[in-house]
Amino acid sequence: DKSLPAPVKIKLDDTDSSKITLGDGKDVKGTRVRVFGRVHRERKQSKVLFITLRDGYGYMQVVLTGKLAETYDALTLTRETSMEIFGELRQVPEGAHAPNNRELHADFYKIPQIWKAAGGDDAITNRVSQNTDNQAQLLDLRHLTLRGETASKVLIVRDAVEFAFNQVYKEMRLRKVSPPALVQTQVEGGSTLFEFNYYNEKAYLTQSSQLYLETCLPAMGDVYCIEKSFRAEKSLTRRHLAEYTHVEAELDYINFEDLLNHLEEVMCRVLEVTMSDPTIKQHIMDLNPNFQTPSRPFMRMKYSDAITWLNEHNIPNEEGKPHEFGDDIAEAAERRMTDEINRPIFLTHFPAHIKAFYMLKDPNDPRVTESVDCLMPNVGEIVGGSMRMDDNEELMAAFAREGIDPSTYYWYTDQRKYGSSPHGGYGLGLERYLAWLCNQHTVRDCCLYPRYFGRCKP
Ligand code: 4AD
Numbered sequence: 001d002k003s004l005p006a007p008v009k010i011k012l013d014d015t016d017s018s019k020i021t022l023g024d025g026k027d028v029k030g031t032r033v034r035v036f037g038r039v040h041r042e043r044k045q046s047k048v049l050f051i052t053l054r055d056g057y058g059y060m061q062v063v064l065t066g067k068l069a070e071t072y073d074a075l076t077l078t079r080e081t082s083m084e085i086f087g088e089l090r091q092v093p094e095g096a097h098a099p100n101n102r103e104l105h106a107d108f109y110k111i112p113q114i115w116k117a118a119g120g121d122d123a124i125t126n127r128v129s130q131n132t133d134n135q136a137q138l139l140d141l142r143h144l145t146l147r148g149e150t151a152s153k154v155l156i157v158r159d160a161v162e163f164a165f166n167q168v169y170k171e172m173r174l175r176k177v178s179p180p181a182l183v184q185t186q187v188e189g190g191s192t193l194f195e196f197n198y199y200n201e202k203a204y205l206t207q208s209s210q211l212y213l214e215t216c217l218p219a220m221g222d223v224y225c226i227e228k229s230f231r232a233e234k235s236l237t238r239r240h241l242a243e244y245t246h247v248e249a250e251l252d253y254i255n256f257e258d259l260l261n262h263l264e265e266v267m268c269r270v271l272e273v274t275m276s277d278p279t280i281k282q283h284i285m286d287l288n289p290n291f292q293t294p295s296r297p298f299m300r301m302k303y304s305d306a307i308t309w310l311n312e313h314n315i316p317n318e319e320g321k322p323h324e325f326g327d328d329i330a331e332a333a334e335r336r337m338t339d340e341i342n343r344p345i346f347l348t349h350f351p352a353h354i355k356a357f358y359m360l361k362d363p364n365d366p367r368v369t370e371s372v373d374c375l376m377p378n379v380g381e382i383v384g385g386s387m388r389m390d391d392n393e394e395l396m397a398a399f400a401r402e403g404i405d406p407s408t409y410y411w412y413t414d415q416r417k418y419g420s421s422p423h424g425g426y427g428l429g430l431e432r433y434l435a436w437l438c439n440q441h442t443v444r445d446c447c448l449y450p451r452y453f454g455r456c457k458p
Helices: 124-129 135-140 149-171 210-220 256-275 278-287 303-312 331-341 392-402 406-417 430-437
Strands: 032-045 048-054 059-064 082-091 102-110 194-198 201-205 223-230 243-252 299-302 345-348 365-369 371-376 380-387 423-429
Touching: 032 059, 048 082, 059 082, 149 223, 149 243, 149 256, 149 278, 149 430, 210 223, 210 243, 210 406, 210 423, 243 256, 243 430, 256 278, 256 345, 256 371, 256 380, 256 423, 299 303, 303 331, 303 345, 331 345, 331 371, 331 380, 371 430, 380 430, 392 406, 423 430
Parallel strands: 059 102, 299 345
Antiparallel strands: 032 048, 032 082, 048 059, 082 102, 194 201, 223 243, 243 423, 345 371, 371 380, 380 423
């Protein structure tokens, strides 16, 4: 069959057959194949053993009949056991359901002793099901819960999204760099710095690669990175991790409008590329059946208008009072507004004092900055970005206001000394983007092994 990959000829003890992964040649029927996988589910119906096999590329229903269903291995088969199976792919009978509408009628299989998964009290189903109402214990078992359908789909979508960012940035001629994780400067405020002893010098885990990206502009043009960022967040929320994957980009010789347009383009194009793979699209639709590609242009709303909107909708600030210009819009209020509006929002022009020191002031209103947060329904902020202060004196004044010693930032301020330029950029939290795309309640379910306040294992 043409849709099958070229057969891999391996000399077997009994026969030759082509090895396929479980998602291969979805329409293939009537061919004898050889597959490997783990027992995802099994059920016995009269004398027939039905196994759903899983290999990370798909699921396949396998049917064992007659003597094959009565061997010692078949009678003691446990979930997660690895198997090698030969058989013919057939259409499922009328009215029956199976992945890709087909099943493998086995004529031979092998289960080496060490491939068998634990059974009894130690069976995976017992270990996981005893703990389903305890989030902490489930996370202790993350190495096993990863095998579940939802967790594995989210991580497979994550791989596709990360790949799409790389593709889209290449299309847009941004160059990838890899800034250091061990640093001696802060970007987003001292309160969330992870400090450590670096050969007897004070150092931190990076909060953002932004400042380093800025230094690349004169050398390489527009740049991006996909690296870990670290925040010593001291609260437990749905959207805060201590270690997260940060997609950051920096663009040279642009204005604020260019930045917003670029951001919209990247976010939509990444979706397009991600969805162009039918398997990934299906995973997204399984996880988030109501997902709709956002329409462009995204809604644009100034911070000051958001304050008015919140008051008109009786959404109070953290003290229970009406919002005032200058208030930091708290997570709960932000989410209520985003959910109510129910489409992506570019929230812009935040007051200078509630934002980071490096943000450029709006020339038309120096109270506010040329800054943007992109808010998504169900998650809230997934992107933070801004134009950067390009005047050295202004930057020095900002350092002084924040009480930051500028001498350790000499490599950053030198950018203003040796050919400054209007530039800006942003950071997107990959786990938050995925929480939105895959409709996950928390960012913890959008990374492999989440790290947050109180958790640094497994
Ligand atoms: O708004 P933030 O703090 O902006 C920066 O770090 C800029 N220096 C980025 C830049 O301009 N290059 O963070 C950017 C994004 C947030 O919108 C959010 O999606 C994510 O990073 N983020 C977190 N994600 C998970 N856990 C946390 N503790 C996060 N903190 C920020």
